[in-house]
Amino acid sequence: MSTVKQVTVVGVGLIGGSICQTLHAKNQNIKITGFGLDQADLECAVELGIIDYWTLDFEEAVRDADYIFLCTPVQITLAYLEHLSKCKLKETVLVTDVASTKGTIMQTAETLIAQGIDFIGGHPMAGSHKTSYRASQLDLFENAYYILVATAAKNRVPELIDLLSETHAKFLELAPQEHDQIVGLLSHVPHIIAAGLVNFVSEESNQSELFSLLAAGGFRDITRIASSDPTMWTDILMTNRDALLTQLSQWQNLMTNMQEMLSQKQEKDIYDYFCRAQEIRNQLPQHKKGSIPNLYDLFVSVPDEVGVIAKITQLLHENQLSITNIRILETRVEIFGVLQLTFRTENDREVGQRLIEEKLQYQTES
Ligand SMILES: NC(=O)c1ccc[n+]([C@@H]2O[C@H](COP(=O)([O-])OP(=O)(O)OC[C@H]3O[C@@H](n4cnc5c(N)ncnc54)[C@H](O)[C@@H]3O)[C@@H](O)[C@H]2O)c1
Numbered sequence: 458m459s460t461v462k463q464v465t466v467v468g469v470g471l472i473g474g475s476i477c478q479t480l481h482a483k484n485q486n487i488k489i490t491g492f493g494l495d496q497a498d499l500e501c502a503v504e505l506g507i508i509d510y511w512t513l514d515f516e517e518a519v520r521d522a523d524y525i526f527l528c529t530p531v532q533i534t535l536a537y538l539e540h541l542s543k544c545k546l547k548e549t550v551l552v553t554d555v556a557s558t559k560g561t562i563m564q565t566a567e568t569l570i571a572q573g574i575d576f577i578g579g580h581p582m583a584g585s586h587k588t589s590y591r592a593s594q595l596d597l598f599e600n601a602y603y604i605l606v607a608t609a610a611k612n613r614v615p616e617l618i619d620l621l622s623e624t625h626a627k628f629l630e631l632a633p634q635e636h637d638q639i640v641g642l643l644s645h646v647p648h649i650i651a652a653g654l655v656n657f658v659s660e661e662s663n664q665s666e667l668f669s670l671l672a673a674g675g676f677r678d679i680t681r682i683a684s685s686d687p688t689m690w691t692d693i694l695m696t697n698r699d700a701l702l703t704q705l706s707q708w709q710n711l712m713t714n715m716q717e718m719l720s721q722k723q724e725k726d727i728y729d730y731f732c733r734a735q736e737i738r739n740q741l742p743q744h745k746k747g748s749i750p751n752l753y754d755l756f757v758s759v760p761d762e763v764g765v766i767a768k769i770t771q772l773l774h775e776n777q778l779s780i781t782n783i784r785i786l787e788t789r790v791e792i793f794g795v796l797q798l799t800f801r802t803e804n805d806r807e808v809g810q811r812l813i814e815e816k817l818q819y820q821t822e823s
């Protein structure tokens with residue numbers, strides 16, 4: 458009989474809750490204590506089976522843990538890392554985190570590491586604009602990259618990967634600065650731009666009713682992530698300042714170039730700008746979650762009429778095809794809209810596509 462492993466999750470939210478679900482799926486001998494600020498939330502997470510126990514006492518939460526996952530907003534994680542270096546911990550404990558930036562986290566963890574405590578930084582590159590354990594999912598990290606940053610305790614990287622095996626993520630080791638540069642480009646800059654675009658368009662349209670009426674298609678696609686949590690994103694920006702300051706000025710240069718091309722009517726250059734982007738975007742792998750989430754997506758053009766979604770889901774159900782997500786990308790009264798269906802496998806998508814085209818005569822695109 459294997460011994461019970463005690464895991465403590467600090468911050469049982471979207472990411473913490475999803476990690477808990479994968480740990481429970483891995484091994485019944487893993488017992489999880491959730492630490493947080495809100496007793497009602499923690500009690501509810503126990504009822505849902507996400508965690509086994511809860512406490513509002515940090516020192517009690519971490520004392521007997523074999524593994525500690527810090528899953529709070531970045532600046533709060535920094536404070537808990539400092540606090541941990543003053544707590545009584547098991548000598549063999551392995552501490553990790555999930556914060557979206559890694560430079561300041563690894564720097565702050567140095568005190569703990571110097572005390573002989575094993576710390577490996579972590580960042581699952583998948584998530585959502587939603588928060589809370591209520592939005593947590595067992596398969597949130599499936600196929601996504603899970604970045605590990607091990608400046609020490611390298612010998613325990615395989616153990617951490619094994620513990621997290623039920624995430625079905627792809628693990629990748631990076632150095633802290635390397636992480637912050639690339640994730641700055643692929644995640645942080647896009648979030649700044651998406652939020653900026655919403656603020657810009659809303660101000661330019663003077664909050665007119667037409668703004669919410671016509672905000673569809675492209676605008677909705679590119680601004681989904683502007684619904685993300687402001688505390689989380691403030692913390693991310695404050696802890697990745699160096700990389701972001703450089704990247705934002707490069708972005709400004711690009712926009713200045715576009716302004717120049719437009720004012721000089723450089724039609725060929727403008728065409729090339731879109732052409733290059735189209736080529737690169739189309740070459741990105743189709744089946745990855747993460748910065749560009751799409752898994753096995755199928756886009757179905759459907760008329761905007763009652764019962765369309767039921768028809769499609771019924772057809773898929775009858776043919777034992779399960780979908781992991783369904784999303785309406787556009788609804789325009791009385792004309793065609795687009796449904797985004799996400800399948801588990803490429804084969805399911807192919808079969809689903811054929812059925813929808815043949816039986817329902819809807820146009821599709823994968
Ligand atoms: N959301 C994403 O897409 C995503 C993806 C990867 C990594 N991350 C990182 O994961 C971390 C958590 O993000 P999330 O999306 O799960 O957010 P969340 O808001 O869903 O969860 C955060 C949890 O921390 C708790 N919390 C807040 N302050 C606390 C405190 N002082 N003490 C104890 N608990 C506290 C909250 O109650 C909540 O349960 C962040 O560092 C974020 O950068 C987020």
Ligand SMILES: O=C(O)C(=O)C[C@]1(C(=O)O)C=C[C@@H](O)C=C1
Nearest residue numbers: 557582583584585586644747748
């Ligand atoms: O899909 C989303 O909503 C996300 O914003 C996820 C996303 C990302 O930018 O890719 C956001 C922040 C995390 O650090 C990692 C993943």
